Amino acid sequence: MSLIRLDGFKDYSNEREIKLPGIDKTWKVKFDDQYRVQSGLIASEVDKLYREQSSSNYEDELLKLTQAERKKRLTADLNKFKKTCVDGLSxxxxxxxxxEEIYEAKGDSTEICAQIIGKLNDICEKVLDVTKQKEEDGKASKYDTER
Incomplete structure (x- = not known):
């Protein structure tokens, strides 16, 4: 009987440090099953709110409102979107x-917060794919000055 070694899993770690430009803090994140559940829920809620606010029905609804009502609705909807993104990042x-730190550091932009959530989820996928992780680590080490 021959022995098959899966050495690619020997040095595997699903923890990463996350650093964003313009913010002094570094976060240590463990990309595990709990993270994936949370990120899936957050990403789906962000996507749902984004789709609702981007739909033609939404625009039609807004056009039926007075300017004051429209402003109130837009403000409420954006606040809901912001809360979902800010709480999701936390x-x-x-x-x-x-x-909140990221929101303020990124120019009070909910859209940027939503994109950061997407980027974190992309990173999670790469971290959890050991074969791609080894390829990415090899590519990154060429440019990474902290190694």
Whole structure:
């Protein structure tokens, strides 16, 4: 009988440090099953709100409102979107203040927060794919000055 070694899993780690430009803090994130559940829930809620606010029905509804009502509705909807993104970042980075810090550091932009959530989920996928992780680590080490 021959022995098959899966050496690619020997040095595997699903923890990463996350650093964003313009923010002094570094977050340590463990990309595990709990993270994936949370990120899936957050990403689906962000996507749902984004789709609702981007739909033609939404625009039609807004056009039927007076300007004051429209402003109130837009403000409420954007606040809901912001809260979902800010709270989501805090959850994913396991730091109650992270979402608000990122929101403020990124010019009070909910859209940027939503994109960061997407990027974190992309990173999670790469971290959890050991074969791609080894390829990416080899590519990154060429440019990474901290190694």
């Amino acid at each position: 959850t994913l980075l396991q730091d109650d203040k992270a979402g």
